[in-house]
Amino acid sequence: MTERREVYETLDLALRIGEVLLSSGAGAADVTATMMDVTHACGVRNVSADVTFVELTLRHQPRRDEPAALQVRRLNRRPVDYADLTDVDHTVSALIAGEITRDEAHERVARIVSTGHGRKRWSVTVGWGVMGVGIALTLGGDALVCLLAFIAACGIDATQRLLPPQRIPAFYQHAAGGFVxxxxxxxxSATALDVNPSRVVTSGIVMLLAGVGILGATQDALTGFPVTAAARVIDAFLNTLGIIAGVGAGLTLGDLLGVELVNITVGSVGLAEAGITVVGAALAASAYAYSSYAPLRALLAVAIVGGLGQAVLLAVDSTAVGRTWGAAAAAVTIGAVCHLAAGRFRVPPLVVVVPALVPLLPGLEIYRGLAQLAQDQDGVLELASALATALALASGVILGQYIARPLKRETDRLERRLTGPRMVGRGHGT
Incomplete structure (x- = not known):
């Protein structure tokens, strides 16, 4: 019984760690490998793991003639907290290195997930507003556009904070954000202000897209977890449709009120001086990381990588290859340098990668497509371009990590069994 109790406690610890990783957007391969690392470090062998979109399962059968021990943990959706992710990641590293015992690791994880967020709620709302300002700068917005983008981002954050306690599905939450x-x-636009409304709306779209898990879905599809990938793709697709529905409703309201939101020169939107655009991207990326509770020490790394990605996008986009390939090149660059930056600042690469991708999200293409549809034009190509850009960003980041893998140290046998590079867990930062 004592041995059996030890097994159950080990499986419970691994499942709790896996829950934090999965709810933070980590890929199923990273979650599986980390849970296996934890059980191995605690001396439990012959463990198999299964990860789906909503459930984690660990199965232990020491011998063929003994019944298997099976534990299942249902995933509880929780807001992304990169501080919790970082602390759990450090706990796993300490456990594997033998610096702490299993019971100490269990106590640390319990304390991490129960202490709540480490920042005042109002400061997080301001952080979202600053992110809106950064996106507006990347689109060439002036001071008035930046102010309106700040207000819109704070309004969107209010909807995302008020609706979840009412058990409103995520589709309607994103629709409400797009409408706001x-x-x-x-x-x-109804006032005498000289403002380009497209940049305000695009800033809101990018903010909402940042919460759509296209990166995790793509990573799961590429690393051999098709069931989890399919679930995440459906979830991302529905949330994106919610954004489109909310923005479409707002455009319809504007049309009913006689306010011209779509009477713009679509091709000129988003052009800005290169230096300001790069600064705006760095500001947006670091503000998103701050609002997602990333450790303060990571904000500089996020800003550098986010600005670098935007610079690569501008350089490639100025050639004849097009924006989609520019986004892919920028994502590959971000994926290749994220491990170095993350290791320097002692955070998982996921904490750097996701915020750095935010300024590159195809909010402008989505707005263009909706604006054209509102004018009875063919906006399907713009929406298809947005999808292609999103896939290019997600797959490009993963490709960049493959490129960077030869620079990493050799990892243990469990790490070599992975089908792809890891953004959380043992071996990601070396």
């Missing part, structure tokens, strides 16, 4: 961003643009 468009409503701010409608109100501004």
């Amino acid at each position: 961003a468009t409503l701010v643009a409608v109100v501004a």
Whole structure:
């Protein structure tokens, strides 16, 4: 019984760690490998793991003639907290290195997930507003556009904070956020203010897209977890449709009120002086990381990598290859340098990668497509371009990590069994 109890406690610890990783957007391969690392470090062998979109399962059968021990943990959706992810990642590293015992690791994980967020809620709302300002700068927005983008981002954050406790599905939460961003643009356009509403709406779209898990879905599809990938793709698709529905409703409202939100020169939107664009991207990336509770020491790394990605995008986009290939090149660059930056600042690469991708998200293409549809034009190509850009970003980041793998140290046997590079867990930062 004592031996059996030890096994159950080990499996429980591994499942709790896996839950934090999966809810933070980590790929199923990373979650599986980390849970296996934890059980191995605790001396439990012959363990198999299964990860789906909503459930984690660990199975231990020491011998063929003994019944298997099976533990299942249902994933509880929780807001992304990169501080918790970082602390859990450090706990796993300490456990594997033999610096702490299993019971000490269990106590640390319990304390991490129960202490709540480490920042005031108002400061997080301000962080989202600053992210909106950064996106507006990348689109060439002036001071008025940046102010409106700040207001829209804070309004979107309010909807995302108020609706979940009412058990409103994520589709409607994203629709409400898209409608709020468009409503701010409608109100501004109805006044005598000289403002380009498309940049305000695009800033809101990018903020909402940042919470859509396309990176995790793509990583799961590429690393051999098709069931989890399919679930994540459906979830991302529905949330994106929610954004489109909310923005579309706002455009319809503007049309009913006689406010022209779509009477713009679509091709000129988003052009800005290169230096300001790079600074805006760095600001947006670091503000997103701050609002996602990333450790303060990681903000500089996120800003550098985010600005670098935007610079690569501008360089490639200025050639004849097009924006999609520019986004892919920028994502490959981000994926290749994220491990070095993350290791320097002692955070998992996931904490750097996701925020650095935020300024590159195809919010402008989505707005263009919706604007054209509102004018009875063919906006399907723009929406298809947005999808292609999103896939290019996700797959490009993973390719960049493959390119960077020869620079990493040799890892243990469990790490070599992985089908792809890891963004959390043992071996990601060396």
